Amino acid sequence: MNTNFYCVIMAGGIGSRFWPISRNLRPKQFLDILGTGRTFLQETFHRFAKILPKENILIVTGSQYTGLVNEQLPNLNPMQIVAEPSRCNTAPCIAYATYKILDKNPNATIVVAPSDHLIINEAEFLSIINKALEFADTNESLVTLGIKPTRPETGYGYIQLSHSGKDIIMGEAYKVKTFTEKPTLDLAKVFVKSGEFFWNSGLFAWKATTIQTALKNLLPEVNVLFEQGVGKYNKPEESDFIKKVYNECLSVSIDYGVMEKADNVYVFPGDFGWSDLGTWESLYLQWNKDDQSNMVDAQQVILKEVSNSSIAVSKKEKLVVIKELDNYLIVDTDDVLLICPRNNEEQIKQIMRSVDPKYL
Amino acid sequence: MNTNFYCVIMAGGIGSRFWPISRNLRPKQFLDILGTGRTFLQETFHRFAKILPKENILIVTGSQYTGLVNEQLPNLNPMQIVAEPSRCNTAPCIAYATYKILDKNPNATIVVAPSDHLIINEAEFLSIINKALEFADTNESLVTLGIKPTRPETGYGYIQLSHSGKDIIMGEAYKVKTFTEKPTLDLAKVFVKSGEFFWNSGLFAWKATTIQTALKNLLPEVNVLFEQGVGKYNKPEESDFIKKVYNECLSVSIDYGVMEKADNVYVFPGDFGWSDLGTWESLYLQWNKDDQSNMVDAQQVILKEVSNSSIAVSKKEKLVVIKELDNYLIVDTDDVLLICPRNNEEQIKQIMRSVDPKYL
Numbered sequence: 001m002n003t004n005f006y007c008v009i010m011a012g013g014i015g016s017r018f019w020p021i022s023r024n025l026r027p028k029q030f031l032d033i034l035g036t037g038r039t040f041l042q043e044t045f046h047r048f049a050k051i052l053p054k055e056n057i058l059i060v061t062g063s064q065y066t067g068l069v070n071e072q073l074p075n076l077n078p079m080q081i082v083a084e085p086s087r088c089n090t091a092p093c094i095a096y097a098t099y100k101i102l103d104k105n106p107n108a109t110i111v112v113a114p115s116d117h118l119i120i121n122e123a124e125f126l127s128i129i130n131k132a133l134e135f136a137d138t139n140e141s142l143v144t145l146g147i148k149p150t151r152p153e154t155g156y157g158y159i160q161l162s163h164s165g166k167d168i169i170m171g172e173a174y175k176v177k178t179f180t181e182k183p184t185l186d187l188a189k190v191f192v193k194s195g196e197f198f199w200n201s202g203l204f205a206w207k208a209t210t211i212q213t214a215l216k217n218l219l220p221e222v223n224v225l226f227e228q229g230v231g232k233y234n235k236p237e238e239s240d241f242i243k244k245v246y247n248e249c250l251s252v253s254i255d256y257g258v259m260e261k262a263d264n265v266y267v268f269p270g271d272f273g274w275s276d277l278g279t280w281e282s283l284y285l286q287w288n289k290d291d292q293s294n295m296v297d298a299q300q301v302i303l304k305e306v307s308n309s310s311i312a313v314s315k316k317e318k319l320v321v322i323k324e325l326d327n328y329l330i331v332d333t334d335d336v337l338l339i340c341p342r343n344n345e346e347q348i349k350q351i352m353r354s355v356d357p358k359y360l
Numbered sequence: 361m362n363t364n365f366y367c368v369i370m371a372g373g374i375g376s377r378f379w380p381i382s383r384n385l386r387p388k389q390f391l392d393i394l395g396t397g398r399t400f401l402q403e404t405f406h407r408f409a410k411i412l413p414k415e416n417i418l419i420v421t422g423s424q425y426t427g428l429v430n431e432q433l434p435n436l437n438p439m440q441i442v443a444e445p446s447r448c449n450t451a452p453c454i455a456y457a458t459y460k461i462l463d464k465n466p467n468a469t470i471v472v473a474p475s476d477h478l479i480i481n482e483a484e485f486l487s488i489i490n491k492a493l494e495f496a497d498t499n500e501s502l503v504t505l506g507i508k509p510t511r512p513e514t515g516y517g518y519i520q521l522s523h524s525g526k527d528i529i530m531g532e533a534y535k536v537k538t539f540t541e542k543p544t545l546d547l548a549k550v551f552v553k554s555g556e557f558f559w560n561s562g563l564f565a566w567k568a569t570t571i572q573t574a575l576k577n578l579l580p581e582v583n584v585l586f587e588q589g590v591g592k593y594n595k596p597e598e599s600d601f602i603k604k605v606y607n608e609c610l611s612v613s614i615d616y617g618v619m620e621k622a623d624n625v626y627v628f629p630g631d632f633g634w635s636d637l638g639t640w641e642s643l644y645l646q647w648n649k650d651d652q653s654n655m656v657d658a659q660q661v662i663l664k665e666v667s668n669s670s671i672a673v674s675k676k677e678k679l680v681v682i683k684e685l686d687n688y689l690i691v692d693t694d695d696v697l698l699i700c701p702r703n704n705e706e707q708i709k710q711i712m713r714s715v716d717p718k719y720l
């Protein structure tokens with residue numbers, strides 16, 4: 001294992017996806033939604049621990065969640081839990097973690113990953129990550145992983161490679177031509193057909209010094225704040241210093257703030273059974289459904305004339321009896337019951353706007 | 361108050377109606393389904409306590425429910441709780457209570473009532489009950505209360521009066537011509553139109569000695585078993601004796617066993633806002649619905665495009681969010697969630713046959 005390889009896991013989400021299973025108090029990354037026996041955070045940690053040193057894995061999360069991180073990953077040393085006082089999107093999050101790592105190891109090369117994605121083909125994934133890390137380690141470039149699209153998805157941004165679509169090889173580096181916004185369905189179909197467009201996975205790799213340079217040049221208003229903390233990172237003074245930074249820092253994504261402006265961006269296309277599992281619908285797609293095309297995440301269930309539906313019940317011993325429903329989402333937890341047509345996450349977001357915060 | 365007037369409340373049901381709110385462990389009569397602040401049993405007790413002495417009110421129930429009765433009516437003396445070792449329908453239940461009362465007071469006149477009906481116009485009801493008791497007290501007759509039908513209901517038996525339909529007066533006694541079985545819809549329409557047919561309320565009144573005679577003549581196989589206990593009633597020996605009786609006793613309703621055979625049956629027709637509340641549908645009919653015709657028995661609810669539905673949630677603080685449903689029944693309790701089309705109790709009964717008994 002290369003002791004210069006680090007991983008930053010971004011675990012700050014507050015649970016707006018998969019409501020009402022996922023909550024502000026215990027958001028998605030801290031849940032075992034798929035019933036694997038590990039939460040998303042744990043799976044992500046253990047996945048990267050196969051290819052780089054455990055003690056080089058940092059978890060960035062909201063300060064209100066550090067307890068949960070400790071609970072789920074009990075053997076971390078304090079430096080590994082990076083507590084953000086508030087949410088400022090991914091660029092400040094990455095800047096903060098980078099400066100902490102630079103303080104320990106200026107030769108670090110870092111893979112940055114979300115904490116709550118699903119990876120089915122882990123061997124293939126880790127192979128590409130290794131290649132991406134090696135490439136980033138030996139090039140002054142910002143590397144991202146692109147996912148080979150399996151459908152004209154309108155919920156993701158796409159990355160266009162500087163290469164014709166015909167002979168793109170998975171796990172090789174290609175210069176990025178452009179990042180796109182979330183497309184319309186027609187445009188998504190064009191993207192997928194061309195073979196040159198890949199889903200933006202939210203995974204990155206770069207040398208610590210390379211991303212630091214990029215931040216300095218492309219997001220100076222963010223970089224200057226964190227730069228002022230050099231000498232305070234990984235010391236008692238870090239906490240107070242960071243509180244002041246987050247008070248002032250603007251909220252911006254690494255994609256918008258850096259990747260879309262940089263000229264040294266490379267993408268490694270991959271196909272490893274990936275899902276951001278960002279919606280109930282994506283869970284439905286992943287699930288092994290019954291012979292009426294129902295996703296059933298419940299232990300005691302009686303279904304009569306129920307089809308094309310998603311059923312998720314948090315309490316194992318609860319009996320759910322449903323008759324005559326087609327294409328519905330039913331989620332039952334201790335204090336919230338949701339029943340709505342399937343495959344319409346927008347309606348759930350709308351509903352969440354009128355829900356008393358204690359239920360969020 | 362007439363100290364010869366008694367009341368026998370039949371509270372032995374095991375909760376198959378209103379499942380999953382009503383359970384074997386805590387059946388309907390012990391619940392406050394309407395949210396009045398009293399359970400059905402308590403309402404029934406207090407209703408009759410307005411017109412006859414409290415200590416003359418007996419509750420007949422299954423032996424597994426005596427604790428619940430004590431909990432809900434804490435000031436009864438032991439004689440007032442009549443514990444049946446098993447369920448044998450209403451004739452044995454009535455025989456048992458009658459012999460206990462005869463032991464105390466041979467001059468008793470008794471009103472027999474179910475424990476779980478809804479009476480909206482209580483003053484009118486009590487007025488008719490009083491007339492029925494007075495009539496029964498001074499005639500050797502078996503009196504029943506008939507409910508003026510408000511629709512061609514196929515779920516009840518009917519009582520036909522010996523009188524043309526045109527000038528029947530509520531609260532007067534009429535000789536009964538016949539009892540009918542539950543009719544088809546067409547027949548029910550004919551019944552209702554004629555004005556001579558009334559719903560069988562399950563309420564009765566008679567002198568203790570009159571019903572004893574009727575049992576002797578018309579149901580001797582039941583009567584002889586209970587008659588053997590004379591001298592044991594209201595004494596320590598009663599309990600063992602009754603266990604033996606219920607081991608042997610056949611299960612039969614008072615309607616089938618006595619009322620349909622007797623020739624001294626009178627009916628008092630009444631119109632006092634009665635419902636046996638025997639189905640979720642009857643509850644829906646009673647409820648004050650919202651402007652989308654939903655019955656909502658829940659405290660925290662967000663409904664979008666939901667209509668003609670019944671929603672009942674046992675946990676007050678639970679949020680229920682429903683979008684786009686029409687004509688459904690949704691019942692949520694701690695350990696059972698039921699979602700099915702409204703107004704089809706038969707389907708619920710069918711479903712209950714495949715449910716693990718621990719959920720019943």
